[in-house]
Amino acid sequence: xxxxxxxxxxxxxxxxxxxxxxxxxxxxxxxxxxxxxxxxxxxxxxxxxxxxxxxxxxxxxxxxxxxxxxxxxxxxxxxxxxxxxxxxxxxxxxxxxxxxxxxxxxxxxxxxxxxxxxxxxxxxxx
Numbered sequence: 001x002x003x004x005x006x007x008x009x010x011x012x013x014x015x016x017x018x019x020x021x022x023x024x025x026x027x028x029x030x031x032x033x034x035x036x037x038x039x040x041x042x043x044x045x046x047x048x049x050x051x052x053x054x055x056x057x058x059x060x061x062x063x064x065x066x067x068x069x070x071x072x073x074x075x076x077x078x079x080x081x082x083x084x085x086x087x088x089x090x091x092x093x094x095x096x097x098x099x100x101x102x103x104x105x106x107x108x109x110x111x112x113x114x115x116x117x118x119x120x121x122x123x124x125x126x
Contacts, residue, residue, distance in 0.1 A: 001028060003043050004089065007050065014092040015051035019043060022080045022087055022109075034079040037107075040087075040115040041070055044105035047091040048121050051103075057096050068100060068122030075115050084109035099123060 008016040021027050022035045029039040045067045052065070080087070088108040095102045100122040107115045 002046070003027070003029075004046050004050065007054075008088070010051060010054055012055060012093075014090065015047055015054070017043075017047040017050065017089040017091075019087040019089060020085070022084065034082065036079055037075040037077050037115050038073075040075075040080070040089075040107040041067070041073065041117065041119065043087065043089050043107055044091055044103070044115075044117070045119055045121065047089040047105070048093070048101065048103040048119065051091055051093060052096065052101055052121060055093075055096075057101060065100065065121040065123050068120040070120075071118045073115070073117035076113050080109050080114060081112070084112075086110060087114075094118070 003021045004017045004019050006018050008018050029035055049065055090106045091103045093101055093103055100120055102120050104118050
């Protein structure tokens with residue numbers, strides 16, 4: 001399930017991705033026609049994974065990473081506003097190693113902060 005539509009910008013310490021999938025009827029994270037803001041953690045995790053790949057971070061030989069933990073999650077709305085046109089997903093790499101990475105993230109909907117937090121990308125043990 002790919003939720004991101006593209007990368008707006010990236011550098012060694014972070015990435016900004018964009019997405020319009022929040023409004024798509026086929027989005028598997030939607031509930032009763034709306035996207036709950038807690039689902040934005042998955043958007044942030046995907047942005048972090050794209051960033052790790054662009055930076056050449058070798059998480060246990062290229063194995064698929066998973067979200068190992070979410071901390072300091074702040075949801076500023078219950079759902080993404082129905083009139084939201086585009087999501088901007090910012091992920092800043094705090095620490096990375098072969099075992100995983102820690103990212104701080106912020107997800108904006110048309111410039112309005114919807115969710116912030118920290119997540120751990122973990123690679124499965126070989």
